[in-house]
Amino acid sequence: MLPETIHVDAPLEDDRYSRFRLIPWWDQEKIRAARVLVIGAGALGNEILKNLALLGFLNIVVVDLDHIELSNLSRAILFRPSDVGRSKAEAVVSAYQELLPEATVQALTANIMQDCGLGLFAWADIILAGLDNREARLWINRAAWKTNRPWIDGAIEGINGVARVFLPGQAPCYECTLGATDWAILEKRMSCNLLLHEANPQGRVPTTPTISSIIGGIQAQEAVKALHGLPTLASKGFVFEGLLHTSYVVEYTENPDCMSHYVLENVVQLPITSAEMTLAQLFKRACSDLGTIDVAIEFSRDVIHKLICPACGEEEECFVPVGALRYQQGLCPRDSRMRVVQTLSGYRPGIDGQTELGARKLNAIGLPVFDIFTARSEETEISYCIAGDAQFVLGALAIRPEVSQ
Numbered sequence: 001m002l003p004e005t006i007h008v009d010a011p012l013e014d015d016r017y018s019r020f021r022l023i024p025w026w027d028q029e030k031i032r033a034a035r036v037l038v039i040g041a042g043a044l045g046n047e048i049l050k051n052l053a054l055l056g057f058l059n060i061v062v063v064d065l066d067h068i069e070l071s072n073l074s075r076a077i078l079f080r081p082s083d084v085g086r087s088k089a090e091a092v093v094s095a096y097q098e099l100l101p102e103a104t105v106q107a108l109t110a111n112i113m114q115d116c117g118l119g120l121f122a123w124a125d126i127i128l129a130g131l132d133n134r135e136a137r138l139w140i141n142r143a144a145w146k147t148n149r150p151w152i153d154g155a156i157e158g159i160n161g162v163a164r165v166f167l168p169g170q171a172p173c174y175e176c177t178l179g180a181t182d183w184a185i186l187e188k189r190m191s192c193n194l195l196l197h198e199a200n201p202q203g204r205v206p207t208t209p210t211i212s213s214i215i216g217g218i219q220a221q222e223a224v225k226a227l228h229g230l231p232t233l234a235s236k237g238f239v240f241e242g243l244l245h246t247s248y249v250v251e252y253t254e255n256p257d258c259m260s261h262y263v264l265e266n267v268v269q270l271p272i273t274s275a276e277m278t279l280a281q282l283f284k285r286a287c288s289d290l291g292t293i294d295v296a297i298e299f300s301r302d303v304i305h306k307l308i309c310p311a312c313g314e315e316e317e318c319f320v321p322v323g324a325l326r327y328q329q330g331l332c333p334r335d336s337r338m339r340v341v342q343t344l345s346g347y348r349p350g351i352d353g354q355t356e357l358g359a360r361k362l363n364a365i366g367l368p369v370f371d372i373f374t375a376r377s378e379e380t381e382i383s384y385c386i387a388g389d390a391q392f393v394l395g396a397l398a399i400r401p402e403v404s405q
Contacts, residue, residue: 044130047216
């Protein structure tokens with residue numbers, strides 16, 4: 001039996017969001033003020049963004065690496081035939097602003113794992129992801145934990161799907177849900193020398209617009225609930241099976257050995273760009289703040305420093321994130337031998353010949369701009385967000401450059 005309709009006799013201002021305000025707990029100002037990072041602008045991302053626009057979210061950053069193909073048009077409400085070949089992120093931003101002209105929306109055609117600094121995650125109040133690979137989800141999970149931000153994951157295949165919510169500092173997290181099969185698939189993508197194998201071109205996930213609308217709708221609804229402090233699917237998954245239209249909620253178990261459970265507790269905003277500060281200068285600042293010279297600077301992700309051929313001895317400096325180089329790029333151009341990959345995870349003068357590394361600007365060591373560096377001593381640690389880079393990443397959204405914790 002359907003519930004009885006509740007009629008409100010009191011006059012209400014008839015504006016765009018007046019029906020939302022009939023919901024007793026609804027606070028449109030929380031929606032308007034929220035800063036949202038949407039990762040993935042495909043089938044799920046389209047549905048998420050459509051819902052966010054209708055709900056009145058005004059501050060959005062969209063990240064997607066891909067460009068629109070003809071087949072995307074059957075599963076993406078915000079794409080048009082004229083968009084084929086265009087960046088997915090740029091196309092959905094244009095469509096979003098048509099739906100909600102007063103919104104400020106920034107498109108980033110980028111790889112979330114290699115091209116986006118942790119400052120972007122810290123900027124957001126909430127993160128929604130509509131992706132089709134475990135690598136990116138694992139990276140998002142670790143970045144969200146470090147920056148103490150909630151994120152909402154969605155996955156679809158065929159006419160089935162799942163939506164999950166992971167709150168900051170609250171286990172189990174996404175990594176806790178990974179089993180042996182998941183790790184085997186992750187390891188298969190990366191060679192033993194940290195070079196990326198090409199993805200299987202036949203491995204595209206079959207989906208329909210109907211399942212993306214269901215899962216994308218749940219994700220958007222969970223975001224609204226989280227921003228209002230209401231109960232969510234925290235550390236749980238809503239599973240929908242389209243064949244019989246059945247659904248259920250699964251609960252995940254914490255992995256005590258999970259590598260994701262780490263939060264950056266003390267983040268200092270440096271109003272300087274990564275092109276204006278060297279590693280040595282950052283190290284000096286950290287020594288002063290921590291009161292010791294026994295300090296190590298840790299990067300947000302590992303960087304490929306050199307490719308070294310074991311046969312001819314030829315060395316090539318790279319300075320790119322691990323995962324940015326394909327397997328074939330590891331071959332020596334002289335003798336086609338596979339080269340050894342030398343990586344960097346941080347900076348410490350006088351250790352492993354890193355002193356000369358200190359002269360490099362922060363934007364010249366293979367890390368993205370608007371990133372966070374962590375300095376550690378034996379007793380404590382402090383992190384630095386290179387907040388001057390916000391203007392290059394956030395565009396007009398950088399008018400509020402503070403990164404709350």
